[in-house]
Amino acid sequence: MLTLSKRIAQIGDSPTLKINATARALKAAGKPVIHLGGGEPTYPAPQATVEAIIKKAQSRQIKYTPFSGTMELKQAVLHYTQRYYGRTFEPKNVLISAGAKQALFNFLMAVVEPGDEVVFPAPYWVSYPEMVKLAGGTPVIVRPTKGLQVTFEQMQNAVTPKTKIILLNSPCNPSGQIYSEDFVRRLVSLAEEKQIFLGMDDIYHQLVFDGAQTPNPCTYAKEGKNLVLLNGVSKLYGLTGLRIGWAVSGNTDLIAAMGKIQGQSTSCNSDLSECGAAAALEGNQDCIQDLCRVLKENRNILLEELSQIPFIRVEKPQGTFYSFVDFSHYNTDSNALAAYLLEKALVAVVPGAAFGAEGYLRISFCADKNAIIEGVRRIRWALDETAPNEIKIGDKIVTRN
């Protein structure tokens, strides 16, 4: 029988990838779409990456690499880990994967048994619940009682004897908020005491503003056998298309198990991509400062523009390139609201429901400044009855009513 697995029936499509596809299709059809829904920085690839890939391609040696990553890239990741976490690991502590996403997936597949619980706070990255289900586990979502962050006590209360993993993404996609030093310290201790894996999704850990710092879990980990650092080159260097990420852990059995899964699924990573990622990590790091400066300017422009829209609630993002804004005054159904804004105003944003928080919209500020200004201007026009009824979208004058 040509039936599909039960596994696939349980999981949904990625809403962010869907929005990207719709926005791309509208653009291709000639519509003046503004895309504030993306999770992809627009800045160009580091020059060192481009040169390394060209050099590698010109060698005409583009082959399979070791299943867990090339030694050159592992060493670059180890230098990165030493630089930013102050911990010295060895190559056997590192697995290179096709993005942080595959590193996380390998992690879940390596430890989750049917019925195991994986605890994480809302709002969460859209893929967490689906990836946990794919691995056979049960997502346990901890929801804030106020604002965009949960308390440590809420996390602690969510832990049961079935809890296998706690996941934390901070700064958080979609909220842009950073969990406090105290929260991270207590979470590290809790996970150690209960012998639960703690997966730190640190993909945005350096994209922070106003002198903020992302607490370093390694400062508090005693042995670190349960701690897994997940990261990659996608966001920091604008290299989403390389598909390179990694996991680092003091637990070499875990890293070996994750490598086994990778070896039997993708075999290994792209040879060209591994070269390019190593060059980004070992090259000039000024691009990170430059990026944070541009993102901070973009964030400030976004906040300024959003302040013109009445009845919304915004918490200033401390990092990432996302703001998560409460639009429930206009519509508590965020899917309907995002669809309306795309149709009426040709602005793509992501519904909060996808991140486990109804009534919110995620608005990215990794687009260029003019797109941010124009996009928010259109959102205001579409929602706020006190805004002028007419607006120019592309070369057409359109009316709201």
Ligand SMILES: Cc1ncc(COP(=O)(O)O)c(C=O)c1O
């Ligand atoms: C929180 C979070 N984790 C992981 C990823 C995956 O990144 P990568 O491109 O390295 O797979 C993303 C990408 O959007 C993300 O937002």
